[in-house]
Amino acid sequence: MAHNIPADGTLLPLMEEFYTIQGEGFNTGKAAYFIRLGGCDVGCHWCDVKESWDAELHPLTSADDIVAKADTFPGKAVVITGGEPLIYNLDYLTKKLKEKNILTFIETSGAYPLSGTWDWICLSPKKFKAPRPDITPFANELKVIVFNKSDFEWAEQYAATVSDTCKLYLQPEWSKSKEITPLIIDYVMANPKWEISLQTHKYLNIP
Numbered sequence: 001m002a003h004n005i006p007a008d009g010t011l012l013p014l015m016e017e018f019y020t021i022q023g024e025g026f027n028t029g030k031a032a033y034f035i036r037l038g039g040c041d042v043g044c045h046w047c048d049v050k051e052s053w054d055a056e057l058h059p060l061t062s063a064d065d066i067v068a069k070a071d072t073f074p075g076k077a078v079v080i081t082g083g084e085p086l087i088y089n090l091d092y093l094t095k096k097l098k099e100k101n102i103l104t105f106i107e108t109s110g111a112y113p114l115s116g117t118w119d120w121i122c123l124s125p126k127k128f129k130a131p132r133p134d135i136t137p138f139a140n141e142l143k144v145i146v147f148n149k150s151d152f153e154w155a156e157q158y159a160a161t162v163s164d165t166c167k168l169y170l171q172p173e174w175s176k177s178k179e180i181t182p183l184i185i186d187y188v189m190a191n192p193k194w195e196i197s198l199q200t201h202k203y204l205n206i207p
Contacts, residue, residue, distance in 0.1 A: 023201025031075030090116030
């Protein structure tokens with residue numbers, strides 16, 4: 001893995017940070033500060049932030065500075081995303097966010113061990129690198145990106161591994177949404193434990 005990133009998580013490869021409206025999943029429509037960490041080896045071909053994959057491209061940034069900046073915004077909720085954020089130890093970052101009474105959300109493929117203290121864990125499993133079985137029970141939300149018909153069966157495999165209280169979402173892959181969305185609508189009507197997640201930020205034209 002890139003850089004000499006300290007194991008205690010006090011420095012993290014920061015790709016970007018921005019204050020916006022959460023666009024997808026359970027927390028859609030809520031103001032949140034997004035922290036995107038660089039570094040990912042999951043390699044989804046439809047990833048919309050491929051520039052996040054190489055951690056070397058992104059400056060090592062003090063977790064204290066990240067928290068101080070997040071604390072300047074009125075929405076006291078932070079979404080840690082990537083890349084794949086759980087490549088890094090997030091205990092320190094989330095501890096400091098919690099000290100500021102900021103809610104902590106994570107978006108992860110679940111391919112790495114869980115670290116950090118979370119108010120909401122969104123697990124978005126990927127076929128290219130399966131989630132660890134020790135993470136799936138902690139997911140608050142399972143969000144499966146549907147790229148083709150076979151993904152429904154695959155989504156059900158993971159639905160069987162999460163807790164009974166976990167929210168289940170199917171989300172059309174953006175570039176194929178015209179053909180996939182009608183299939184998802186039919187599937188959710190037939191299997192109402194699932195809900196539809198849309199990338200509303202793309203409709204709102206915000207990051």
